[in-house]
Amino acid sequence: MSIADMRRQYRQGHLTHDDLTAHPIDLFKQWLGAAIDSGIPDPTAMTVATVDADGQPSQRIVLLKDYDHEGFVFYTNLGSRKAKELADNPRISLHFPWFFMERQVRICGRAERLSTAQNTKYFLSRPKDSQLAAWASQQSQPISSRELLMTQFHQMKEKFAKKEIPLPDFWGGFKVRPHQIEFWQGGEDRLHDRYEYTLQGDNSWTTQRLMP
Template identity: 70%
Template sequence: MAISDLRRQYTLGELTEEQLTAHPIALFNRWLQDAIDAGIPDPTAMTVATVASDGQPSQRIVLLKDVSEDGFVFFTNLGSRKAAELAANPKVSCHFPWFFMERQVRVCGTAEKLSLKENASYFLSRPKDSQIAAYASRQSQPLSAKTALLSQFSQLKQKFADKALPVPNFWGGYRIRPHQIEFWQGGKDRLHDRFEYNLAEGGRWQTQRLMP
């Protein structure tokens, strides 16, 4: 069968005007909880897109670690490609691909660094092996062989076997402050439901239905 022939109907639900909330985060939290309750793999996984100085976009999957009306939070190595691109251009887009529920959410906003206190609070809550991995990996840098990374991880694990790791200054989080959020619900015969929230003056959100 040709890839172009692969298709199916989307019949799991619909999104109506009556289901919308005044603030998009309230609807997002409802959908996120639905994804968690449904037991889909990695419900907090989101694709984050940044843009390099030459205009080349880049995407990667990270895990959402907090969400509030202030925005969406994730953590990374501050020497990574994404961090370098955000330093030059903080405009960012992220995408939640809840395909198993025939839903997706697209977010556009501006990324800002978290405070040192916020970074420390989350880093110290991570499993110790995850903390060690953050020290072992110079994220996005070339690696001669995986054995080199595993050796570095093993050495650090032995070094910090009986003591706590300090919070690294090369690791931290970002909060994406949204100005646009779109909710997409698959529909029969490709008549999908799409609603876009846009942040207006005064901090109010305006909504509009989009063509599928």
């Protein structure tokens, strides 16, 4: 079968004006909770899109680690490609692809660095091997082999075998403060339901239905 002929109907639900909440994060909380309860793999996984100095966008999958009415939080190596691009251009887009539920959420906003205290609190809550991996990897930098990466990991394991693993000065988090959030629910015959929230100057949100 040609991939051009691969298609299916979306019939799992609808999104109406009555389903909307005054603040988009409250609707996001409902949808994320439903995704978690459904048992789909990695419900907190989101695509993070950034843009480099030449205007070239890049995307990668990152796990959402916290959220509130102010924004969405993720952590990374501060020497990584995404962190370097955000340092020059804090505009960012997030995307939650809940395909199994025929839902998507798209977020546009600006990324701000978290404080050292916030970074430390989360870093110390991570499993020890995840802490060691942060020390062992210079994220986004070339490496000749996996064997070398594992060597660096085991070196860190020996170094911190008998003491608490400290927060690396090259590791931290970002909070994405959104100004636009779109909720997408798949619809039959490609007549999808789409609602877009836009932040106003008084910090209220307006909504509008978008054509599919």
